[in-house]
Amino acid sequence: MSRNIIILGAGYGGIAATQQLNKLLKNNDDFTITLINNSPYHVLLSGIHEVAGNRIDSEGVQISLDELFSSTKVNIIEDHITDIDFTAKTLQSDRYVYKYDYLVLATGSKANDRQVKGINEYAFTLWSLEDAEKIKKHIHSCFHEARLATDTKNRKELLSFAIIGGGFTGVEMTGELLEWTSSLCRQYDIPEEEVRLFLVEGLDRILPNFKERLADKASSYLKKRGVQLKLGSFVKEVKENGLILDSGEEIASRTVIWNCGVTASDIAGKLNLQSEKDGRIKVNEYLQTLDYPEVYAIGDNAATPWNDKRILPALVEAALQTGKTAAINIAADINGQTKEKIKAKLHGIMVSIGGRYGIADLMGISLRGWPANFMKHMVNIHYLLTIGGLKNGAKYTLDYLETQGQGNGLASRILGHISQRGYSLFFAILRIFLGTRWLLSALDKLNSGWLIYSDKLVAGASTSPIGPNPVGWYVDFMEAVVFPNAIIFQYMITLGELALGIALLLGIFTPLAALGSAFMSINFFLSGFYPENPTLPWWLFSSLAVIGAGRALSVDYYLLPWLKKIIWRNRKGKSEDLKKVVKHP
Numbered sequence: 001m002s003r004n005i006i007i008l009g010a011g012y013g014g015i016a017a018t019q020q021l022n023k024l025l026k027n028n029d030d031f032t033i034t035l036i037n038n039s040p041y042h043v044l045l046s047g048i049h050e051v052a053g054n055r056i057d058s059e060g061v062q063i064s065l066d067e068l069f070s071s072t073k074v075n076i077i078e079d080h081i082t083d084i085d086f087t088a089k090t091l092q093s094d095r096y097v098y099k100y101d102y103l104v105l106a107t108g109s110k111a112n113d114r115q116v117k118g119i120n121e122y123a124f125t126l127w128s129l130e131d132a133e134k135i136k137k138h139i140h141s142c143f144h145e146a147r148l149a150t151d152t153k154n155r156k157e158l159l160s161f162a163i164i165g166g167g168f169t170g171v172e173m174t175g176e177l178l179e180w181t182s183s184l185c186r187q188y189d190i191p192e193e194e195v196r197l198f199l200v201e202g203l204d205r206i207l208p209n210f211k212e213r214l215a216d217k218a219s220s221y222l223k224k225r226g227v228q229l230k231l232g233s234f235v236k237e238v239k240e241n242g243l244i245l246d247s248g249e250e251i252a253s254r255t256v257i258w259n260c261g262v263t264a265s266d267i268a269g270k271l272n273l274q275s276e277k278d279g280r281i282k283v284n285e286y287l288q289t290l291d292y293p294e295v296y297a298i299g300d301n302a303a304t305p306w307n308d309k310r311i312l313p314a315l316v317e318a319a320l321q322t323g324k325t326a327a328i329n330i331a332a333d334i335n336g337q338t339k340e341k342i343k344a345k346l347h348g349i350m351v352s353i354g355g356r357y358g359i360a361d362l363m364g365i366s367l368r369g370w371p372a373n374f375m376k377h378m379v380n381i382h383y384l385l386t387i388g389g390l391k392n393g394a395k396y397t398l399d400y401l402e403t404q405g406q407g408n409g410l411a412s413r414i415l416g417h418i419s420q421r422g423y424s425l426f427f428a429i430l431r432i433f434l435g436t437r438w439l440l441s442a443l444d445k446l447n448s449g450w451l452i453y454s455d456k457l458v459a460g461a462s463t464s465p466i467g468p469n470p471v472g473w474y475v476d477f478m479e480a481v482v483f484p485n486a487i488i489f490q491y492m493i494t495l496g497e498l499a500l501g502i503a504l505l506l507g508i509f510t511p512l513a514a515l516g517s518a519f520m521s522i523n524f525f526l527s528g529f530y531p532e533n534p535t536l537p538w539w540l541f542s543s544l545a546v547i548g549a550g551r552a553l554s555v556d557y558y559l560l561p562w563l564k565k566i567i568w569r570n571r572k573g574k575s576e577d578l579k580k581v582v583k584h585p
Contacts, residue, residue, distance in 0.1 A: 003031050003101040004581045005330060006091065008081060008267075010037035010065055011045065012316050013299030014106035015387055016323030022072045024331040031334065032577040036077045036091070036098065040065055042387075043129050046316055046380070049169060052132035053176025054139075055355065061129065068387065075578050081267055086292050090583075097583040102294050102330050105271075105281065106323065109262035109300035109314060112278065118238035123258040126169055135257060139177075139184070142254060147188045157241050157252045159195050164235055164243075165259035166201030167208070168351050171218060173257055174199050175353030178225055198251055200230040200243075202260075207359075209313075209349055214359045217368050221357050235260075262314055268301040276303045276311070285341040287326040296330065298322035304342060312344050316383075321345070350376040427549035428507070434517065434542050435504025442497035445490075496520070507554020510546065517543035 005025075007018050018035045025031050041062040050056045065076045083092045084103075091098040111125035124135050139161075146158040161181070163174045177197055185192045199206065199222065206229070207215040219229060234246040242252040263269065264279030274282040274290045280303040282290050287302065289295045298304075299319035304312035312318045321344045329339040348362035350372060358373035360366070367375060500520070503513035521540035550556035 002029075002577070002580045004099055005031055005033050005102045005104070006098060006100040006581065007033070007035045007104040007106055008091065009106035009108055009265075009299075009301075010035055010039075010042045011106055011108045011299060011319060013108075013319035013323035014104070015042050015068075016320045017104050017106060017296075017298060017327045018069070018074055018323075019387065020324045020327030021330065022069070022074050024327065025334070026073055028334070031101075032075065032580055033073055034075045034077060034098070034578070034581050035065065035069070036079055036081060037065060038078065038080045040076070040078050042068065044380070044383075045127075048129055048132040049126060049172040049176050051129065052126055052135040052173060053180045054136055055176060055180070058129055058133060063387075073574065073577070075574050075581070077578075077582075084267070084271060086272075086295065089294070098581050099583060100294075100581075102333075103296070104323075104326055104330070105268060105289075105295065105297040105301055106299050106319075107265040107268050107301050109280075110265055111258060112261040112263040113258070114260055116235055116238065118243075119258055122238045122240050123164070123256040125258050126173055127262070135255075138255060139180070143184045143188045143190065146190060146194075153252070155194070156196075157254045159190070160198070160242075160251065160253035161196070161255045161257070162198040162200060162243060162251050162253045163257045163259065164200045165261070166199055166203070166206030166229075166231075167259060167261075168349075170199065170201070170257075170259040171206055171222075171351055171353060173259065174222060174227060175357070178222070178227060179354040179356070196253075197227045198230060198253070199227055200233050200235060200245070200251075202232065202234045204232050206231070207351065210351075210359060210361055211366065214361060214366055214368065218351070218353060218357075218359050221353060262300060264301045268297075273297075280311070286329050286339045287322055287342055288329070296326040298326050304344070306342075306344055312342075313346075315346065315349070317346055318344055350379065352376050427546055428552040428554065430542060431504050431507065431510065431514075431546040431549040432553065434539075434546060435501050435506075435513075437501075437539075438497050438517065439501025439505060442494055442501055445494045445497065504546070507550045507556050508559065510550030510554060510556050511548070514543050514547040514549070517546075 005021060007014050007021070010018075014035065014037070018033065021033050025033065042065055044061040044063070047056070047061045051058055051061060069076060077098075079093045079095065081091045081093050081098075084090070085092070089100050089103075091100065091103075109127070111127045113119040124138065125131050126135065142158045146155050149155040149158060161177055163170050163177070174197060181195045181197070182192060184190070185195060205212065205215050206219055210218075223229060230245065230249075230251075233249075235243055236246050237244045238256050238258075241254060242250055243256055244250050262278070264275065264281065268275075268281060269279040271281070273292075273295075276282065279301075281297040281301055283297050283302050283304055284290065285305055287296045287298055287304065289297055299322055300314040302312075302322060304318070304322055306312040312322070322342060325340055325342045331337075332339045348360060348365075350358065350360040350362070352358040352373050355373070357369055358376060359368045360372035360375050362375065496516070497520070500513055500517050503509060504517065518540060521536060521543055524536050524539070550560070
């Protein structure tokens with residue numbers, strides 16, 4: 001009888017758990033794996049402040065779950081779970097009942113209103129893609145109204161923006177507004193000095209998770225650009241047209257963005273499970289809930305034990321590690337093996353402040369400015385490559401580079417240069433020319449008898465592999481390995497050039513052919529033919545330039561999509577698996 005594993009939530013932890021379970025149980029037909037999420041996308045929450053700040057579109061932080069898991073045994077269900085019966089081992093929605101044998105709760109968290117009056121009625125939160133879209137639309141509306149406003153008081157309220165909370169999200173949102181409002185002022189013909197940005201923090205400094213020296217750098221950066229920091233200040237009340245601090249000071253603003261910590265998600269908060277004060281579910285060192293060993297909790301909605309009774313912080317890296325560990329332990333339980341204790345290791349923290357600045361603390365190394373911002377992009381790219389694998393990793397990365405390359409700042413501009421996909425036809429022409437050159441070189445070797453006579457590599461002719469300026473170790477390698485086996489290497493070189501020529505000429509597996517061409521060019525450099533042969537740099541850089549030139553005038557245009565369908569075709573039998581999980585109420 002088939003048994004069912006359900007992962008509830010497709011955040012960072014949910015994706016990590018699902019992929020690890022598929023990896024460990026892909027050949028075990030006794031178990032089904034089902035991922036239930038309230039949307040068809042995995043959202044990169046670490047980038048939603050860029051959506052709210054109009055730096056990127058929503059598509060830039062969304063990854064299709066169906067695309068991600070199409071060739072796996074994982075079934076994707078888009079549904080909103082309203083209740084869980086742990087005794088009956090079922091999840092309920094308005095439409096269906098889902099039966100589980102193992103359950104992974106990965107429902108994330110939501111903004112904590114701290115019971116401050118007016119937060120839910122008048123403040124924005126930034127904890128979902130929907131939140132980000134609302135903020136972006138509202139800010140556009142504020143500038144549009146301010147341009148037409150005749151009342152000074154109304155105009156001041158419309159052009160004042162208060163971000164509450166000086167943690168990661170609050171500082172990143174402030175950085176985005178700092179740059180975007182400058183652009184909006186030009187767009188709506190509003191003097192920049194009329195715009196006011198406030199960052200309110202209850203502690204005596206922002207970014208308390210960072211070293212004080214780094215946090216001070218971030219504070220200085222914001223202050224120099226006109227942000228008014230209200231440190232040691234707590235919000236007493238939020239109103240329709242502003243907020244009141246505990247000191248009695250009032251800030252007039254139509255835009256209050258609340259980022260003061262998180263609490264467990266709605267579904268996790270109402271479950272009858274042992275939990276901490278903030279609603280995070282208590283788990284043991286194997287990530288099992290204390291009440292039901294077949295139910296695991298991970299990521300932000302779990303109070304994961306860490307380092308002498310501390311709780312693992314709500315960070316992306318923590319969610320990934322808890323998701324993977326929970327999956328390993330479920331598989332271990334199924335296979336009768338020993339479970340693995342959570343041993344979370346956090347490698348660092350980063351925060352971007354707009355597109356031009358950031359700070360980072362990576363394994364004790366402090367970075368600030370655009371290098372910190374750039375490192376954050378690199379971490380995001382590493383994540384995309386990790387979850388996408390061979391199938392989607394490159395696609396996700398190129399999409400990310402293209403999206404980020406449209407932003408402002410040095411790091412974004414560097415990514416933009418890497419991501420450019422234009423001028424495909426011109427690079428295709430260069431690819432064809434390069435392929436022709438390799439083909440002619442191979443034909444010349446064939447005519448010279450490279451496949452017949454074994455003395456071609458050691459001959460003192462122009463075809464000799466050793467030039468006047470060789471690298472020392474390369475000469476030793478040639479004399480010890482190549483020359484004694486000359487006919488074998490002559491075959492390899494001649495047939496290699498022939499294959500490169502045909503592949504580049506026709507555009508067959510273009511990236512591999514281009515890398516092979518670059519390797520051959522580097523080999524010529526090592527052999528000492530440069531600067532005697534001044535065309536060698538052309539061979540090398542042309543090879544690198546045509547790595548992505550298989551999108552036009554090529555067999556790849558038809559071959560690669562066909563191969564993708566064959567290699568990563570949708571797994572059969574998934575609908576039958578679903579019938580084992582879903583019951584009609």
